[in-house]
Amino acid sequence: MVDPNGIYFLGPKGSFSHEASLNMSGLHVEAKSISEIFEKVANEGSIGVVPVENTLEGPVNETLDNLYKWNGVFVNYRIDMRIKLVLAVRNGTRLSDVKKIYSHSHAIHEARNTLSKMGLTNFIPVESTSKAAQLASEERDSAAICSEFAANIYGLKSVLSGIEDGVNITRFLVISKNYTSIGDRTIVLFTIPDVPGALYKVLEKFYIYNINLSMIYSRPTKIVPWNYYFYLEFEGDVDTAEKLGLVRELKEVTNELKIRGSYKMLNSVKHD
Amino acid sequence: MVDPNGIYFLGPKGSFSHEASLNMSGLHVEAKSISEIFEKVANEGSIGVVPVENTLEGPVNETLDNLYKWNGVFVNYRIDMRIKLVLAVRNGTRLSDVKKIYSHSHAIHEARNTLSKMGLTNFIPVESTSKAAQLASEERDSAAICSEFAANIYGLKSVLSGIEDGVNITRFLVISKNYTSIGDRTIVLFTIPDVPGALYKVLEKFYIYNINLSMIYSRPTKIVPWNYYFYLEFEGDVDTAEKLGLVRELKEVTNELKIRGSYKMLNSVKHD
Missing domain, CATH: 3.40.190.10 (Periplasmic binding protein-like II)
Incomplete structure (x- = not known):
């Protein structure tokens, strides 16, 4: 595309x-x-x-x-x-020269265990891992926790790799x-009536048709306090859901139903 | 207490x-x-x-x-x-003296409309509204978007109030x-089996007993990728839920059920 x-x-x-x-x-x-x-x-x-x-x-x-x-x-x-995170430095800088380590706070959190064991503890949080790579490219005694990709873009070489803890x-x-109606999964967003069992009645529809949900989140609508919309992904596509009658039935049990289409996996990764 | x-x-x-x-x-x-x-x-x-x-x-x-x-x-x-947000300045500073306005980015977002109409547009995001109040207390030509409470603590006076847009x-x-088992609402956290209809079967229990849910959120467990736990609040207390048999039934349809107790409203506010 x-x-x-x-x-x-x-x-x-x-x-x-x-x-x-x-x-x-x-x-x-x-x-x-x-x-x-x-x-x-x-x-x-x-x-x-x-x-x-x-x-x-x-x-x-x-x-x-x-x-x-x-x-x-x-x-x-x-x-x-x-x-995947690496520790990257500019050319000519050795690991023993590193006095400051820049990264985003999330990445510091992920790499802290591994690096601390090597005596590397002076972490400086910045707004992004790419910003960290940029800063490390400008200072001789600093390093960045960033992706291999960001290291390459800012001309850094990676001296340690796989330093992250979690997956x-x-x-x-x-x-x-x-709008695409064919794919592996479908995204819908909806609001529900303020009565007991309202969400239950939405989920019941998927249960009846034996359709698995892969993700459900609620978020405030920001219009009325303590009012929520739901973000839901289900397995299968809109075309199939239309044929089954599921889409029509979902409209009956929701206040507002927004179908954002079905998508294909362009690439996916296995976790260890 | x-x-x-x-x-x-x-x-x-x-x-x-x-x-x-x-x-x-x-x-x-x-x-x-x-x-x-x-x-x-x-x-x-x-x-x-x-x-x-x-x-x-x-x-x-x-x-x-x-x-x-x-x-x-x-x-x-x-x-x-x-x-509620106010625009606060130190004693002796007039609105017309203000060159810089400190606040947290969320509060700036909320007050931007009102302040822009008055020609106040130089916003500087800082880590919190209290930090903003502290900075405004140190500089003659600056102001803070903060609470009346923070303004008082840092010796500022509020020159504009009710400047926020949303509720x-x-x-x-x-x-x-x-552990408290009596109150208006109860908080439970749980994980569910990875089969179609698993969440539906949990919500069904509340539906059967005609118990309203006031909040439901899903969050990653951080242990296995794409595995979630649910945070759920329902109306009523654990004592009642125990007597009804609901707690026992919830244990049957969840993998792990953590009851964090029932709470009372210490104070609550009406929204306009």
């Missing part, structure tokens, strides 16, 4: 989103926020690559809220990416204005 | 958590993180006041994850607090080592 209007990813250059976006060919363009990516897709027909969930931090709220907001934006593909897989969605 | 071991709140002084904690009498102690508060409660028998959800941002993941983690920590009370109510939980 090559897009003349650009493939937007969450910057800065060297970010995990940037790396994930390379699964799509075309002109890769940096965006400042996830909301900006949705605007580009909705208003200019661009393609977007946005993080939606990861195994350690959970859902990415800004992506969920934008999927709820934009009725003309749909999900076409999913990209799973295993986040961190980040899931990205490829979004566009094209 | 006065506690000799201290009532821990998420600092810095002047934070919304600090203000919420004043609903409990005793020695108020500042903590650096939500996780530290849970440790103090679990290990030293202190009382903690932690934010759990707000109407604009949704759940506070660090609180949910700690409730899941600590088997000896229970919820006793809830405090709802309406977040932001933050909900806090009072936690301790005391």
Whole structure:
């Protein structure tokens, strides 16, 4: 899928989103926020690559809220990416020279155990792992905890790899204005009546048709306090759900039902 | 409820958590993180006041994850607090002198509309609204978007009030080592078998007993990728649920069920 209007990813250059976006060919363009990516897709027909969930931090709220907001934006593909961290330094710097280690606080948290055992303990949190790589490229006595990809972009060499503790897989969605109704999974967002059993009655529909749910999250609607919408992914596609009558039945038990399409897995990773 | 071991709140002084904690009498102690508060409660028998959800941002993941983690920590009370923002300056500074406005990015987002209309547009994001108040107390040409409470603590006077756009109510939980089984609402956390209909079968139990759910969130367990636990609040208390047989039935349809107790509303606010 090559897009003349650009493939937007969450910057800065060297970010995990940037790396994930390379699964799509075309002109890769940096965006400042996830909301900006949705605007580009909705208003200019661009393609977007946005993080939606990861195994350690959970859902990415800004992506969920934008999927709820934009009725003309749909999900076409999913990209799973295993986040592997390296310790990277500029050319000429040796591990024994390193006095400061830059990274995002999440990545520091992940690599702290391994690095502390080697006597490396002076961690400085910065806004992103790519920013860390950039800083390490400018200072002789510093290092960055970042991806191999970011290290390459900023001309660093990796001196330690596989330094992360947990299994961190980040899931990205490829979004566009094209509605796709065939795929492995389907994304719907909905609100429910404020009565006992309302969510139960929605889930009952999937149970009756023996359809597995792969993800369910609730989020505040931000309009009325303590009012929620639900983000739900189920296995199978909209075409099948339409034929079964599931879509019609879901409309009966929800206040508002927004179908964001079915997607295919563009790539996925195994976890150990 | 006065506690000799201290009532821990998420600092810095002047934070919304600090203000919420004043609903409990005793020695108020500042903590650096939500996780530290849970440790103090679990290990030293202190009382903690932690934010759990707000109407604009949704759940506070660090609180949910700690409730899941600590088997000896229970919820006793809830405090709802309406977040009202003021523009505050030090004594002697007039509105027309203000060149810089400090605040947390969320508060800037909330107050931007109102302030922009008055020509106030130079916003500088800092780590918290209390930090903003502290900075404004040190600089003659700056102001802070913060609570009236923080303004007072840092000796500022408020020159504009009610400057926020949305209705932001933050909900806090009072936690301790005391298990309470009587109250208005009950908090349970659970994992479910990986089969179609597993969540449906849990919700069915509440439906059968006509018990309303007030909140449900899913979070990654962080142990196995794409494995979730659920945080659920229902109306009514554990004592009643035990008598009905609901607790026993919930154990049959969950893998692991953690009951964190029933709580009372210590105070709650109406939204307009």
